[in-house]
Amino acid sequence: MKIISHGFLRLYLVIALTAMVGCEGEQSAFAGLGPVSSRITLLMWVMFIAAALITAFICLLIFISIAGPSRWRQKLSSEQGVVLGGIVFPVVTLSTLLIYGFMVLREGENLVHAENPVRISVVGERWWWRVIYLHDDGQTTESANEVHIPTGRTIELELSTADVIHSFWLPAYAGKVDMVPGRINKLHLIADKPGVVRGQCAEYCGGAHALMAFYAVAMLPADYDAWLAKERSGAKPASEKEGERLFFASGCGGCHSVRGSRANGEIGPDLTHVGGRLSLGAGILPNEPKSFAQWISRHQTLKPENLMPPFDFFSESELQALSAYLNALE
Ligand code: HEC
Ligand SMILES: [Cu+2]
Structure with missing residues (x-):
């Protein structure tokens, strides 16, 4: 009897491969780019493989207890079998894995210990x-x-x-x-x-x-x-005068700081060098010139409920001026 058809096999492969794409990405627990995460990845594999082996072993025991030769089944259901399989085996394997886990994590902590971090x-x-x-x-x-x-x-x-x-x-x-x-x-x-x-x-x-x-x-x-x-240095004097004027006239500086200017708000992100960052809105938009206009006009749609008040009243040219000013803050 064929339990797994080719179609199913292909489906499993597709699912497994899709799941594994996540392993290589920029936000991956498998990447292990430093000693601490490498330890965690090692621990994960050891735990995963040990759990897989234990599961396979238990499945084998279940199979034997259902369909195995009667001599083996009797052994399994004897008092000795229950004590060994039900108490000794889990206590030994789980304690070993637990202690191993503590040791690996402790080692990871020691690796990054330094006097002057x-x-x-x-x-x-x-x-x-x-x-x-x-x-x-x-x-x-x-x-x-x-x-x-x-x-x-x-x-x-x-x-x-x-x-x-x-x-x-x-x-x-x-x-x-x-x-x-x-x-x-x-x-x-x-x-x-x-x-x-x-x-x-x-x-x-x-x-x-x-x-x-x-x-x-x-x-x-x-x-x-x-x-x-x-x-650490403050922002250069702005070349985008109209954008700078709009920034202050709209009250942006009440929540945002631009060091070296009058803007010294504490509520939102510091914008002194915002033009040089990789993203806007905490990783939501790539930091491209057009993203500033998008953020200012539509941030409540792009990031619902965020704590910056809506500013959807700027004209297209005002948005461009504000964007040019912010983009130049590198
Ligand atoms: C009431 C306070 C407040 C005001 C006023 C305000 N913002 Fe914000 N702003 C915030 C907060 C809070 C965030 C963070 C939102 C988030 O990512 O969840 C933010 C985020 C931003 C960001 C993204 C920064 C980053 O590093 O990702 C930009 C750009 C920005 N604001 C520009 C402006 C401009 C331009 C104005 C004026 C038109 C303005 N803000 C007015 C509170 C404010
Ligand atoms: Cu959270």
């Missing part, structure tokens, strides 16, 4: 990320929705929240860590090589939770230092 504070906000670089001289530089890190160094992320519980999840580098009101949770990680990966809020935090993503950009240390120095 790069410190970055990330604050979860509904529904975006406030990112604050903590300099060695005690000063800070604020940015948003993007975390830049140097490769090869221990990064210490201080995770907190401005409102509800969020969860910081950057699968290429580390496991999830919750951002809990009133607490600062630390997450240590190392990026092995330069590259861009994506992260996502992993704890339901209300309306636009699913649209609360971010990017992490790992850079060679020299590139990182240059980037940070630029990020």
Whole structure:
């Protein structure tokens, strides 16, 4: 009898392959781009394979107990069989896996221990990320929705929240860590090589939770230092005068900061270098010149319930001027 037809086999293959496409992407727990995530990936495979073997073994026992030779069936149902199979076997296998799991995770923590880490504070906000670089001289530089890190160094992320519980999840580098009101949770990680990966809020935090993503950009240390120095500086004097005028006249500066200008709002993301970021709206739109106009005119459609008030009254030319001003903030 043919249990699996060719059609079914093909269907299984398609499903398996589709699921595996997710393993290579920019937001993948399988990518293992640093020592912490590599440990997690290793642990996942060991647990998965062990669970698969145990399941196969149990299936075999079930099969024997139903259709096996009567001598074997008697063995299985004897008191000895029950004690061995029902108590000793699960206690030994599960305890071994548990202890192994603790050891692997502990080792991952030790690998990233360092005296002098790069410190970055990330604050979860509904529904975006406030990112604050903590300099060695005690000063800070604020940015948003993007975390830049140097490769090869221990990064210490201080995770907190401005409102509800969020969860910081950057699968290429580390496991999830919750951002809990009133607490600062630390997450240590190392990026092995330069590259861009994506992260996502992993704890339901209300309306636009699913649209609360971010990017992490790992850079060679020299590139990182240059980037940070630029990020730290204020915005250049605006060349787009009309856009700048509209920005202030519309009250944008009441919620957004543009360091080096009058705009010093604290409610929304810092826009000092927004033109140089990868995305707008916490990973929702690619940062292209036309995205600014899209965000300003339609952000409540693109990211329903987000906490920026609607600004759907600008004319096309006003939108273009505002966009040009924001885009030039690199
Ligand atoms: C009441 C406060 C408030 C005002 C006023 C406001 N914004 Fe915002 N803005 C926000 C918040 C909050 C977000 C984050 C939304 C999100 O991603 O969930 C945001 C996001 C943005 C972003 C995306 C930034 C990023 O890093 O992704 C841009 C660009 C922006 N606002 C431009 C403007 C402009 C231009 C104006 C004026 C026309 C304006 N905002 C007025 C609160 C405000
Ligand atoms: Cu969330």
